[in-house]
Amino acid sequence: MSTLRDTFDDLAAALRERPDEILLEVGAGGELLVARLRLLVAALLLLLPLTNLLGGGTAWETGAGLAGTLTVLALSRAWLTLAQRKRRHRWLPTVSSVFDVSVVTLVLLLLGVDDPAAALNSVVVWCCYPLAIFATALRHDLRVTLVAGGAAMAQFALLWLGFVLAADAPLVSAAYGTVSASSQLQREVLLVAVTLVTAIVVFRAQRLTQLSGTDGLTGLPNRSYLTHRVPGLVAEARIEGQTMSLALIDLDSFRLINAELGHLAGDRALRHAVKVLRMELGREEPMIRVGGEEFVLVLRLPIGAAWERVEALRRKLESQPFLPDPDEAPRRLTLSAGLSSCPQDANDLSGLMKRADQRLRVAKALGRNRVVARDDG
Numbered sequence: 235m236s237t238l239r240d241t242f243d244d245l246a247a248a249l250r251e252r253p254d255e256i257l258l259e260v261g262a263g264g265e266l267l268v269a270r271l272r273l274l275v276a277a278l279l280l281l282l283p284l285t286n287l288l289g290g291g292t293a294w295e296t297g298a299g300l301a302g303t304l305t306v307l308a309l310s311r312a313w314l315t316l317a318q319r320k321r322r323h324r325w326l327p328t329v330s331s332v333f334d335v336s337v338v339t340l341v342l343l344l345l346g347v348d349d350p351a352a353a354l355n356s357v358v359v360w361c362c363y364p365l366a367i368f369a370t371a372l373r374h375d376l377r378v379t380l381v382a383g384g385a386a387m388a389q390f391a392l393l394w395l396g397f398v399l400a401a402d403a404p405l406v407s408a409a410y411g412t413v414s415a416s417s418q419l420q421r422e423v424l425l426v427a428v429t430l431v432t433a434i435v436v437f438r439a440q441r442l443t444q445l446s447g448t449d450g451l452t453g454l455p456n457r458s459y460l461t462h463r464v465p466g467l468v469a470e471a472r473i474e475g476q477t478m479s480l481a482l483i484d485l486d487s488f489r490l491i492n493a494e495l496g497h498l499a500g501d502r503a504l505r506h507a508v509k510v511l512r513m514e515l516g517r518e519e520p521m522i523r524v525g526g527e528e529f530v531l532v533l534r535l536p537i538g539a540a541w542e543r544v545e546a547l548r549r550k551l552e553s554q555p556f557l558p559d560p561d562e563a564p565r566r567l568t569l570s571a572g573l574s575s576c577p578q579d580a581n582d583l584s585g586l587m588k589r590a591d592q593r594l595r596v597a598k599a600l601g602r603n604r605v606v607a608r609d610d611g
């Protein structure tokens with residue numbers, strides 16, 4: 235049974251991990267969702283100066299409230315524009331989360347100008363801190379949650395310190411009561427608790443996302459990555475006028491490996507092949523397991539350079555035989571691959587897959603252990 239200490243150890247390990255492609259993609263979708271929600275909330279905030287005016291507030295108060303909410307609305311629109319350029323800005327989730335927390339602090343600060351007890355004892359505005367921290371869960375990144383939680387704790391503590399030091403008497407107000415050290419500390423403790431709970435929710439969601447998008451045998455992204463992420467990569471390349479290539483790779487005569495060595499050794503052979511290929515690939519070259527012994531490789535290269543890349547992988551695998559058991563003879567593994575490129579062959583994933591599959595069949599028909607990138611073989 236895992237203990238609390240194991241959970242913290244797992245959290246610490248997750249903090250050191252670089253988020254994988256699937257998590258970055260899910261996080262970018264979450265950022266976009268938060269940006270849309272933020273814009274909606276900012277638009278609703280415009281009602282506040284109006285209700286203030288109808289409730290008998292002064293023109294100055296209404297004007298200041300209107301200026302503040304219009305500024306938040308404009309900034310929220312800017313965040314949305316940035317979030318729509320999915321994953322272009324790696325810093326966006328962290329900075330926008332700190333922005334959300336800082337808006338809460340700013341509103342508390344404005345409340346405190348007239349009545350410092352309102353800034354420190356207001357429940358409604360303070361509750362927006364936990365909301366902002368909880369919204370970081372949609373970014374699927376532990377670091378973002380911890381930074382936002384830390385920012386909320388630090389900013390609220392500074393606010394408290396600032397108002398208490400500036401006052402020459404205990405802070406009391408008719409509407410908000412007395413400011414006491416214990417109630418402020420309780421709020422800090424609650425912020426710690428919300429940050430911790432959110433961090434654990436993020437951690438579990440990260441694990442689930444990784445499991446659902448990862449192939450259990452090889453640890454590679456699975457078909458769901460192909461259907462969810464690769465169309466976006468193809469579209470990005472098209473918009474930016476770049477060429478990208480897709481390789482459909484199939485291990486040769488794998489049925490024989492299973493028949494001769496057994497299914498378990500076949501599994502190990504598969505893992506060996508993936509390990510050899512992965513060692514040669516960079517972070518920007520995702521390899522996806524799309525079927526039993528079939529993989530897709532996405533390369534941001536024109537077809538000629540992609541052919542050279544996959545040809546080098548083919549030679550590497552051929553040169554590193556699989557050792558079924560220490561006392562058994564090494565077994566040579568080979569691959570065949572068909573390549574296609576965007577925009578020359580097709581402009582979408584299904585077109586690229588179709589073309590690459592046709593060329594893969596040609597590679598198999600020509601005797602296997604080869605890479606085909608053109609229709610004339």
Ligand SMILES: Nc1nc2c(ncn2[C@@H]2O[C@H](COP(=O)(O)OP(=O)(O)OP(=O)(O)O)[C@@H](O)[C@H]2O)c(=O)[nH]1
Pocket residue numbers: 451484485486487488489490492496497498499500501504525526527598602
């Ligand atoms: N051990 C093991 N075998 C698998 C796995 N997935 C698929 N296979 C086997 O891979 C083999 C694929 O066979 P085929 O697609 O017919 O082709 P092949 O024998 O590889 O021959 P070519 O593709 O024509 O070179 C089948 O025997 C599958 O059972 C797996 O996860 N583990």
